[in-house]
Amino acid sequence: MSRLTSSLAVVWRLAAPYFRSEDRWAGRGLLAAVVAIELAIVAITVMINQWNNRFYNALQERSWDTFVSELLFFCALAAAFIVLAVYQLYLNQWLQIRWRRWMTSRYLSHWLADANHYRMQLLGDSADNPDQRIAEDINQFIDRGLTIGLGLLNAVVTLVSFVAILWGLSARAPLHLGGSTWDIPGYLVWAALLWAIVGTTLTHLIGRPLIALNFRQQRYEADFRFSLVRVRENGEQIALLGGESAEKARLLDRFGALMGNWFAIMTRQKKLTFFTAGYGQISTVFPFVVVSPAYFAGAVNLGGLMQTASAFGSVQTALSFFITSYRSIAEWKAVVDRLDGFDAAIAAGRAATRTAETIAVTPRPEAGGIAAAALDVRLPNGRPLVTAADLALPAGARVLVNGPSGSGKSTLFRALAGIWPFGDGDIAVPDGKTVMVLPQKPYLPVGPLAAAVAYPALPDGFSRERIGEVLTAVGLGALVPRLDEDAHWARMLSLGEQQRLAIARAILHAPDYLFLDEATASLDEPSEAALYRLLREKLPGTALVSIGHRSTLDALHDRRLVLERDGDRHTIRERDLAPAR
Numbered sequence: 112m113s114r115l116t117s118s119l120a121v122v123w124r125l126a127a128p129y130f131r132s133e134d135r136w137a138g139r140g141l142l143a144a145v146v147a148i149e150l151a152i153v154a155i156t157v158m159i160n161q162w163n164n165r166f167y168n169a170l171q172e173r174s175w176d177t178f179v180s181e182l183l184f185f186c187a188l189a190a191a192f193i194v195l196a197v198y199q200l201y202l203n204q205w206l207q208i209r210w211r212r213w214m215t216s217r218y219l220s221h222w223l224a225d226a227n228h229y230r231m232q233l234l235g236d237s238a239d240n241p242d243q244r245i246a247e248d249i250n251q252f253i254d255r256g257l258t259i260g261l262g263l264l265n266a267v268v269t270l271v272s273f274v275a276i277l278w279g280l281s282a283r284a285p286l287h288l289g290g291s292t293w294d295i296p297g298y299l300v301w302a303a304l305l306w307a308i309v310g311t312t313l314t315h316l317i318g319r320p321l322i323a324l325n326f327r328q329q330r331y332e333a334d335f336r337f338s339l340v341r342v343r344e345n346g347e348q349i350a351l352l353g354g355e356s357a358e359k360a361r362l363l364d365r366f367g368a369l370m371g372n373w374f375a376i377m378t379r380q381k382k383l384t385f386f387t388a389g390y391g392q393i394s395t396v397f398p399f400v401v402v403s404p405a406y407f408a409g410a411v412n413l414g415g416l417m418q419t420a421s422a423f424g425s426v427q428t429a430l431s432f433f434i435t436s437y438r439s440i441a442e443w444k445a446v447v448d449r450l451d452g453f454d455a456a457i458a459a460g461r462a463a464t465r466t467a468e469t470i471a472v473t474p475r476p477e478a479g480g481i482a483a484a485a486l487d488v489r490l491p492n493g494r495p496l497v498t499a500a501d502l503a504l505p506a507g508a509r510v511l512v513n514g515p516s517g518s519g520k521s522t523l524f525r526a527l528a529g530i531w532p533f534g535d536g537d538i539a540v541p542d543g544k545t546v547m548v549l550p551q552k553p554y555l556p557v558g559p560l561a562a563a564v565a566y567p568a569l570p571d572g573f574s575r576e577r578i579g580e581v582l583t584a585v586g587l588g589a590l591v592p593r594l595d596e597d598a599h600w601a602r603m604l605s606l607g608e609q610q611r612l613a614i615a616r617a618i619l620h621a622p623d624y625l626f627l628d629e630a631t632a633s634l635d636e637p638s639e640a641a642l643y644r645l646l647r648e649k650l651p652g653t654a655l656v657s658i659g660h661r662s663t664l665d666a667l668h669d670r671r672l673v674l675e676r677d678g679d680r681h682t683i684r685e686r687d688l689a690p691a692r
């Protein structure tokens with residue numbers, strides 16, 4: 112029971128915010144309309160039940176006039192039902208897309224805000240495949256949630272309406288068994304209830320493992336899809352290395368996991384379907400079996416029998432809601448658990464920046480440069496990586512950072528840029544100053560070239576002339592006529608060209624601090640030196656902090672910091688630049 116309450120609390124936590132959001136009036140209005148239509152549909156079912164009595168009695172009594180008028184009445188009910196069914200679907204879909212738009216935008220903001228997506232990745236696997244959670248799970252949560260919710264409402268209202276009818280019918284058709292009449296008030300209601308309780312309990316016992324199995328299936332499907340995307344993204348490397356058979360083996364391995372789980376689902380579902388299908392078949396005749404003694408004893412006529420059977424059927428269908436929707440509920444529960452886990456991972460990503468032991472990057476009003484005190488950069492598992500008693504990067508400085516491979520240079524940059532919270536210490540960044548980090552392989556979004564250059568700003572943030580000018584300055588003038596061309600630029604341009612493009616991006620944005628993490632390592636030395644001269648000329652006030660292994664970089668900087676081994680970590684120390692050759 113406590114599991115049910117906590118699951119309902121999770122559903123409430125996921126669903127309620129939309130109905131309190133800025134779109135609440137549209138959401139509440141549509142939901143109210145859909146619910147009202149569902150109630151009207153139950154009302155029509157009740158009227159059809161009463162119609163059964165009149166219609167079958169008319170047949171038994173061979174009364175033509177009543178037969179015709181009852182047929183017309185049925186046509187009117189059917190017409191109303193058709194209109195209600197059409198509009199219920201239409202309004203339901205409308206509500207779904209509005210609700211989904213709101214939830215998608217909310218999850219995107221929480222996931223992307225303050226580099227949380229990156230921290231969540233660093234913190235581990237608890238939120239696997241966020242793409243699936245945002246694209247599919249939200250959709251399924253709403254779609255299935257509405258179907259199950261409305262189904263439940265229908266079941267409850269049907270139950271209440273028909274229990275009353277069935278109670279009355281029990282009195283009119285008392286139980287005849289073994290030649291005597293048994294006066295059990297509402298015996299038809301008790302019979303339906305007992306029948307449904309037996310069915311529901313057995314369904315739950317047989318079907319319970321499906322919840323966990325469905326949860327795993329969605330994860331395996333997403334993993335498989337993601338592996339396929341990785342192959343597409345890294346096609347060139349795979350082709351060059353001839354890695355196709357390794358990829359195929361890996362993909363089939365992932366598919367194998369998916370298939371193994373699927374077999375478990377199949378076996379479980381086979382057992383469940385044996386039960387539910389059998390239960391469904393027996394349910395068709397069960398009411399007739401219960402009422403037949405009264406009918407054959409002459410206590411009720413054909414209309415009464417048919418109405419009772421139909422009412423019994425409605426009560427029992429309502430009570431069996433859980434049985435018929437078990438699979439759906441099991442799948443939906445898996446979706447709810449996944450979204451809940453995603454929420455928890457988002458919260459953990461945020462919390463990682465708020466615990467006492469974190470690197471705090473704080474804007475300070477005073478002028479001067481970036482300053483770090485008692486900095487202790489660690490890995491997510493707590494292993495120490497880099498320390499610095501104090502580190503000063505004044506405005507306009509040109510600092511080269513050296514250190515052995517794996518000593519933590521890139522991680523130090525991540526900490527200075529404010530996306531690496533693991534560790535301790537304080538980093539002060541002058542208020543309003545901007546920081547940009549250029550990695551060795553820049554990220555180029557798929558789309559027009561102008562958008563790739565202007566990123567992370569929108570392409571219309573800069574004039575075409577300006578974008579063309581900076582591209583020409585970094586030696587990519589040949590690309591200027593292709594600014595509006597849509598392409599996967601990261602695949603088309605050489606790594607050296609991509610690095611030139613990233614320098615163009617930096618010149619366009621003119622940050623106050625530019626961190627270059629081996630950002631020119633793919634260029635030949637003269638081109639690298641030319642780009643550094645260009646940066647100095649175009650961004651005279653910008654501080655340049657570079658990571659690089661080449662000795663030729665020394666001549667392009669004014670200071671050198673070295674990460675030197677110090678026990679289990681590396682410490683940052685100021686060292687002389689190599690004398691110019």
Ligand SMILES: Nc1ncnc2c1ncn2[C@@H]1O[C@H](COP(=O)(O)OP(=O)(O)OP(=O)(O)O)[C@@H](O)[C@H]1O
Nearest residue numbers: 233490491496514515516517518519520521522523
């Ligand atoms: N997300 C992470 N989780 C666990 N370990 C990590 C993570 N990122 C980096 N590391 C480890 O931290 C260490 C430092 O990595 P980093 O990339 O900062 O080194 P680097 O000095 O820039 O190396 P290189 O010169 O080879 O680029 C490495 O041992 C690396 O394996």
